[in-house]
Amino acid sequence: xxxxxxxxxxxxxxxxxxxxxxxxxxxxxxxxxxxxxxxxxxxxxxxxxxxxxxxxxxxxxxxxxxxxxxxxxxxxxxxxxxxxxxxxxxxxxxxxxxxxxxxxxxxxxxxxxxxxxxxxxxxxxxxxxxxxxxxxxxxxxxxxxxxxxxxxxxxxxxxxxxxxxxxxxxxxxxxxxxxxxxxxxxxxxxxxxxxxxxxxxxxxxxxxxxxxxxxxxxxxxxxxxxxxxxxxxxxxxxxxxxxxxxxxxxxxxxxxxxxxxxxxxxxxxxxxxxxxxxxxxxxxxxxxxxxxxxxxxxxxxxxxxxxxxxxxxxxxxxxxxxxxxxxxxxxxxxxxxxxxxxxxxxxxxxxxxxxxxxxxxxxxxxxxxxxxxxxxxxxxxxxxxxxxxxxxxxxxxxxxxxxxxxxxxxxxxxxxxxxxxxxxxxxxxxxxxxxxxxxxxxxxxxxxxxxxxxxxxxxxxxxxxxxxxxxxxxxxxxxxxxxxxxxxxxxxxxxxxxxxxxxxxxxxxxxxxxxxxxxxxxxxxxxx
Amino acid sequence: xxxxxxxxxxxxxxxxxxxxxxxxxxxxxxxxxxxxxxxxxxxxxxxxxxxxxxxxxxxxxxxxxxxxxxxxxxxxxxxxxxxxxxxxxxxxxxxxxxxxxxxxxxxxxxxxxxxxxxxxxxxxxxxxxxxxxxxxxxxxxxxxxxxxxxxxxxxxxxxxxxxxxxxxxxxxxxxxxxxxxxxxxxxxxxxxxxxxxxxxxxxxxxxxxxxxxxxxxxxxxxxxxxxxxxxxxxxxxxxxxxxxxxxxxxxxxxxxxxxxxxxxxxxxxxxxxxxxxxxxxxxxxxxxxxxxxxxxxxxxxxxxxx
Numbered sequence: 001x002x003x004x005x006x007x008x009x010x011x012x013x014x015x016x017x018x019x020x021x022x023x024x025x026x027x028x029x030x031x032x033x034x035x036x037x038x039x040x041x042x043x044x045x046x047x048x049x050x051x052x053x054x055x056x057x058x059x060x061x062x063x064x065x066x067x068x069x070x071x072x073x074x075x076x077x078x079x080x081x082x083x084x085x086x087x088x089x090x091x092x093x094x095x096x097x098x099x100x101x102x103x104x105x106x107x108x109x110x111x112x113x114x115x116x117x118x119x120x121x122x123x124x125x126x127x128x129x130x131x132x133x134x135x136x137x138x139x140x141x142x143x144x145x146x147x148x149x150x151x152x153x154x155x156x157x158x159x160x161x162x163x164x165x166x167x168x169x170x171x172x173x174x175x176x177x178x179x180x181x182x183x184x185x186x187x188x189x190x191x192x193x194x195x196x197x198x199x200x201x202x203x204x205x206x207x208x209x210x211x212x213x214x215x216x217x218x219x220x221x222x223x224x225x226x227x228x229x230x231x232x233x234x235x236x237x238x239x240x241x242x243x244x245x246x247x248x249x250x251x252x253x254x255x256x257x258x259x260x261x262x263x264x265x266x267x268x269x270x271x272x273x274x275x276x277x278x279x280x281x282x283x284x285x286x287x288x289x290x291x292x293x294x295x296x297x298x299x300x301x302x303x304x305x306x307x308x309x310x311x312x313x314x315x316x317x318x319x320x321x322x323x324x325x326x327x328x329x330x331x332x333x334x335x336x337x338x339x340x341x342x343x344x345x346x347x348x349x350x351x352x353x354x355x356x357x358x359x360x361x362x363x364x365x366x367x368x369x370x371x372x373x374x375x376x377x378x379x380x381x382x383x384x385x386x387x388x389x390x391x392x393x394x395x396x397x398x399x400x401x402x403x404x405x406x407x408x409x410x411x412x413x414x415x416x417x418x419x420x421x422x423x424x425x426x427x428x429x430x431x432x433x434x435x436x437x438x439x440x441x442x443x444x445x446x447x448x449x450x451x452x453x454x455x456x457x458x459x460x461x462x463x464x465x466x467x468x469x470x471x472x473x474x475x476x477x478x479x480x481x482x483x484x485x486x487x488x489x490x491x492x493x494x495x496x497x498x499x500x501x502x503x504x505x506x507x508x509x510x511x512x513x514x515x516x517x518x519x520x521x522x523x524x525x526x527x528x
Numbered sequence: 529x530x531x532x533x534x535x536x537x538x539x540x541x542x543x544x545x546x547x548x549x550x551x552x553x554x555x556x557x558x559x560x561x562x563x564x565x566x567x568x569x570x571x572x573x574x575x576x577x578x579x580x581x582x583x584x585x586x587x588x589x590x591x592x593x594x595x596x597x598x599x600x601x602x603x604x605x606x607x608x609x610x611x612x613x614x615x616x617x618x619x620x621x622x623x624x625x626x627x628x629x630x631x632x633x634x635x636x637x638x639x640x641x642x643x644x645x646x647x648x649x650x651x652x653x654x655x656x657x658x659x660x661x662x663x664x665x666x667x668x669x670x671x672x673x674x675x676x677x678x679x680x681x682x683x684x685x686x687x688x689x690x691x692x693x694x695x696x697x698x699x700x701x702x703x704x705x706x707x708x709x710x711x712x713x714x715x716x717x718x719x720x721x722x723x724x725x726x727x728x729x730x731x732x733x734x735x736x737x738x739x740x741x742x743x744x745x746x747x748x749x750x751x752x753x754x755x756x757x758x759x760x761x762x763x764x765x766x767x768x769x770x771x772x773x774x775x776x777x778x779x780x781x782x783x784x785x786x787x788x789x790x791x792x793x794x795x796x797x798x799x800x801x802x803x804x805x806x807x808x809x810x811x812x813x814x815x816x817x818x819x820x821x822x823x824x825x826x827x828x829x830x831x832x833x834x
Contacts, residue, residue, distance in 0.1 A: 053713075074715040089710035091703055093824065102703050103714030111696045152714075 003065070004029045004191050005050070005160060010059035012045055019045040021215040022059065027160070030189040032182060034202040034223075036235055037212035038432035040402065043195050044086075046212070047164050050193075051083045052076040082153025086165040086195075088145050092138035096120060096148050099137055100155050123151055128184055143174030150181065161185060162193040167201055168430060171291045172458070179205050197235075197432045199228045200461075213237050236434050244440055247448050249468050252281030255421050255452035256302070261311035263294070263301040271297040273476040274311065279421065284443065284453045286467030286484065288460060290496050294476035295456045296338060299423050302454070303335040304328045315421065329358055334414035338425035338456070340403070344410040347399030351389070354398045355380040355413045383412040387442070404435030411442060422446060425456040440466060460492060474498045531790050535669035540786035541779060542670045543744065546681045547572070547753070549778035550736030551760035553688050554729035556769050558604075560692060561725030562705035563611050564827035566622035567604075568733045569757025570629025575600045575734025576741040577633040580748035581640065584650040589742050593653065596738035597731045603629070604730020608723045615829035626757070634750045645747055652746035653677060675743040677735065684732065688771035701725050705823035708830040718830050733757070762809040769823060781805045 007025040011018070020042045027033050037043045048054045050061060052070030060067050063079055070076045076083075090099050097116045100123075106115040120133040129147040137145060146166065153161055163182075167175045182192055182205055196202050202209055203223055210220040211234040218234055256279045263272035271294040279285040289295045300306035302313055304325035313321045320328055329335075337343040345354050356365045356376045364375040380394040387408045389401070398406060407427060414422060424443065428436040443466060447453055457463050463470055467484040472495035479495050494500070531537055551568035558565035575596035583592025607625055610616045637645060656676050662668045671678075692698040701721050703711045708718045736756075741748045759781055766780075767773025788801035 072715075073713045077715065085713075089707065089713050091706040091710055091824075093706050093821075094699075094703065098699060098703075102699065102711065103716050105696045105699060107696055109695055109697070111694055111699050113694075 002029045006062040008060045010049055011057045012049055012054055013057055018215050023217050025210055027191050027193060030186060030191055031207045032186055032192045032194055032205055034194045034196055034206035034209040035212060036196060036202050036209050036231060038197055038235060038434055041212040042215040043212055047162055047195060051081060077156050080157060080159035082158025083162040084149040084166060086168055088149055090137045090145055090148060095134055095136055096131055097133035099148055100151050120151060123154055127154055129181060142169045143177060160191050164195045199231050203228060211235050232433055244444060244465060246444060249283060251283045252450060254278045254280050255316060257314040259312050261313060262309050263297045264307045264309050265297050271476055275478045277471050277478060277481060279452045279454055281452050282447060282450045283468040284447050284455055284466050286463040286470040287456045287473055288463045288470055288492055288496060289473035291458050293473050295473050296425060299425055299454060299456050303333060303423060332420040334417060334419035334422045336410050336414055336424040336427055340406050340410055345398040345406060348397060350397050351394045351409060352376050352380040354409055355383055383416050387412040404431045407439060415446060421452045423454045428462060460489060472496055534790060535672045537786055537790045538669040539672040540789055541783045542678060543674060544782035544785050545778045546678055546739045547736045547756050548760045548763050548781055549681055549775045551733040551757055552763040552774035552778055553684060553771055554732035555761060555764040556771060556774050558726045558729035559769055559826050560705045560823055561701045561722045562708060562823060562825040563722055563726050564618040565729055566619060566761055567607055567625035568760050569753055570626035571600050571603055571730050571733040572737030572753045572757050573629040573633045574603055575737030576752060577636060577748050579738035580646045580650055580741040583742050584647055587651060589651045589653045592742050593738050596734045600730040600734020601727050604727045608726035612719050612722050615831055618827050630751055637748060637750060650746045652742045677739045677743045685771050685775045705825055708825050759809060781808060784808050
């Protein structure tokens with residue numbers, strides 16, 4: 001097979017760091033090629049070099065055998081390189097058609113809007129990227145916005161598509177749809193560069209994979225015949241434990257009792273419908289489910305951030321259903337929200353301020369209305385040390401840290417208050433393999449020290465490797481609570497889509513709410 | 529309610545709308561490309577002064593208008609340079625231009641023309657009457673004895689709408705006001721488009737100023753804009769950053785002022801009536817007409833890291 005794009009010895013240094021150090025890459029005609037690496041491994045820098053956003057210090061890029069030099073993305077686009085950035089380059093206030101044709105609009109002085117719509121419609125049929133060209137971008141889902149980005153590339157006659165962490169913001173269904181599109185492109189002979197740090201999806205979609213670590217390419221391998229473990233080890237540079245060994249469960253008394261709780265979402269719709277479960281000291285209770293099935297509303301309600309419209313929440317025997325979030329915090333509930341940058345941290349505050357966000361009103365962090373900066377700093381520094389936050393500098397702004405270290409800071413703040421219940425939502429979203437391992441170890445340590453933990457995650461593997469018991473939520477109902485160590489992917493996957501494995505029948509809405517269901521309607525499994 | 533049938537009320541409304549609609553239109557152009565522009569007041573004053581001065585020196589009000597446009601473009605260019613190239617704070621910059629405009633025009637008036645102000649012989653722009661319009665019932669009331677700039681303003685409103693929403697350049701200008709990085713990656717020249725928006729805005733504001741000095745009068749007075757640049761700012765927001773919206777808002781504010789003029793000497797105290805446009809401004813901005821959303825990148829300088 002011919003090489004479509006070749007990168008040889010590409011080097012780019014920024015003050016203090018060599019982001020790309022003699023990077024080599026060969027993309028063959030018509031293949032899906034993944035670039036796998038941890039955050040900070042230099043994947044994005046490499047893409048920006050290929051796309052003309054950065055200029056290399058040395059090395060060469062060859063397109064179809066000819067050396068090319070891009071001064072700006074314009075040159076790269078002209079040469080037939082299409083790129084979908086991780087953060088979309090779209091204009092929400094404009095329509096799909098406007099966004100696609102911008103910079104190369106049909107018409108003379110006048111903008112020929114009709115022609116633009118016609119062309120976009122034709123492209124979306126050709127590449128099976130269904131989207132209405134006349135709607136505003138702002139009203140589209142993330143998955144559809146991504147399609148518009150891909151259309152933008154093909155409107156400019158891209159011969160190669162680069163997808164930078166394309167699944168980071170997608171739901172599992174949207175990811176599946178994207179993969180269908182990518183496979184279709186491959187069938188049409190269009191090579192795709194697929195940037196990712198997720199092993200599973202790389203194995204799912206790519207033909208070959210080039211692994212990057214610390215700015216260098218450590219090797220290219222054929223996906224077929226390579227195990228996830230081998231890829232993970234290549235990526236991190238040491239043996240990674242994908243599934244951590246756990247201590248045996250040593251559960252204590254019940255800490256949290258949720259009884260028949262219903263929760264209203266922000267849109268006034270009932271998102272959680274009569275859910276009951278309890279969590280004991282020293283266990284991790286996982287909540288598995290497809291995004292949008294009420295799992296986040298449920299934990300928001302336990303933390304006091306969503307409106308409970310029915311049922312009771314008891315914490316250490318005390319009814320807390322109507323308590324304010326602050327009171328719940330004081331009584332020993334800690335919460336790590338799913339969006340760490342929006343809800344977990346104040347990015348413009350330094351680590352000292354962020355670690356005392358919940359406690360700044362109390363001694364020793366303040367007295368008589370004055371903040372005691374030195375006490376706060378001592379505390380922050382002790383947490384930074386204990387949780388190995390890097391760089392270990394309390395004066396850094398939270399926004400300057402990597403995602404993994406931001407998560408450590410939140411975890412440190414919450415755990416540092418010595419809570420008896422810790423709720424963590426999506427604790428490793430967007431983190432790389434090394435960082436995930438660190439967070440997982442921390443959570444298990446907390447479990448072994450007798451904390452009750454609720455873990456909500458959209459990653460089934462995460463739920464399965466950590467949880468002692470797993471509650472599966474579907475359409476706001478807890479369908480079943482299963483034993484963690486003996487649960488299988490297939491069993492959970494079926495439950496997540498609302499199907500009970502025993503009878504193979506989709507559950508009617510509004511039937512089962514119980515936690516253990518030794519299944520009554522067995523006879524419905526037979527013929528009519 | 530007989531005053532509602534008086535041509536004076538409606539002619540006054542349209543006339544008073546000119547020095548609001550033009551700078552509001554100017555602000556719209558600037559902010560659509562992503563540069564917050566509160567400097568309309570200062571640019572209007574500069575336009576008003578140079579219109580009167582050049583009208584007097586050359587003996588031609590048309591050359592006065594041209595001088596105002598050139599002066600407006602120049603001051604807007606300075607503003608654009610500081611806001612775009614130097615990435616200075618646009619609100620502070622706008623305030624600085626307002627203060628500078630008030631100061632420099634007062635200074636020039638006194639040094640050049642002395643304390644008597646611009647000579648009474650200064651020519652002004654003509655009024656015109658188009659019979660086809662003037663004889664239409666009701667509509668004719670609006671166009672009773674209007675300056676040529678009234679017609680120019682109306683034409684500019686329509687042209688601005690067409691330009692912003694139906695031309696390729698207009699689409700590009702709106703794009704850089706929403707997401708300059710996206711526009712840049714598609715090969716648009718963000719800085720040049722922003723310069724264009726700000727300078728068009730300066731020219732329009734300056735014509736608004738010229739209307740005050742050589743449109744309805746034939747002289748320049750210190751601080752003769754009297755806050756109209758700020759009301760225009762409100763009209764721009766009220767009009768949701770669209771030309772027709774800006775014009776509509778300007779007409780509403782102008783109507784309130786005109787009403788106060790017509791009802792003078794009536795039972796209602798004049799001071800209360802002259803408060804009307806300002807009260808309307810507050811109500812409008814308090815969200816009476818629904819929330820208006822500024823262009824997403826409005827006020828954020830665009831800097832490149834290469």
